[in-house]
Amino acid sequence: MWTSAEHSCPTQVRRHWSLSSMQVTSFGSLGEHTSADLYAQYQAADLPETNAILLELIRLAQLRHGPATDFLLYAFLPRALRLARGTVGLRRHEVRNARDIAIAAVWEAIQLFPLDTTCTSVAFNLGARTLSIITRTETKLAIAPEDAAPDDTLEAALGPVSANDSSTRELQEVLRWARESRCLTADEIRLLTAYELGEKQSRLDLATVEGLSAAALTKRVQRIRYKLRDGVRAHIVEHGRW
DSSP, X not given: OOOOSSSOHHHHHHHHHHHHTTSEEEOGGGOEEEHHHHHXXXXXXXXXXXXXXXXXXXXXXXXTOHHXXXXXXXXXXXXXXXXXXXXXXXXXXXXXXXXXXXXXXXXXXXXXXXXXXXXXOHHHXXXXXXXXXXXXXXXXXXXXXXXXXXXXXXXXHHOOOOXXXXXXXXXXXXHHHHHHTTSSOHXXXXXXXXXXXXXXXXXXXXXXXXXXXXXXXXXXXXXXXXXXXXXXXXXXXHHSOO
């Protein structure tokens, strides 16, 4: 992972993006675009299109395609910065070093990402693999602070939500209600979304991060589901509607 004594990784990510974002580049099967135009397309895409864009960019990045690597690091920079402040092992580092480690973990996750994946969400799976890398090299992932902003918790788990992705948006609304009403804690929301939107390997990664067996994680998530179900039922009884 590139870095230097003079400039932190976040600074370099933004600098690389600023230098390449307006240049027309061939992005493999995605065609020729400026990085900025492709990023706008990525932000507006529904989940299947987002997966396709990310997989092609990851394929190119593994071939050392500079603009594809710059795009992915820039797109996942906000998530990396949240990890830098939300992981026990990284909290023992100075802020600058913690951010550099988190971004390096994103880069490593990109390089090791399996291109034959059938996961539901590439963005989530890449995030889960980043967490796993940080956990293996630093220490156990910290529980998200209870006063964390609910939208931060949801965005970290769900990734960008397209206006056309009604099912994910509905899930986001239910979980936002659960957080604001204190039906679920921030940690319970994180576990539930990570488990429900993950596939087999990312669930195994999540169990490792949490220090649980796969069976114990499944039981814990099931208890959270029941808690959410009971909370929704109580809300309907009290208010007469959802």
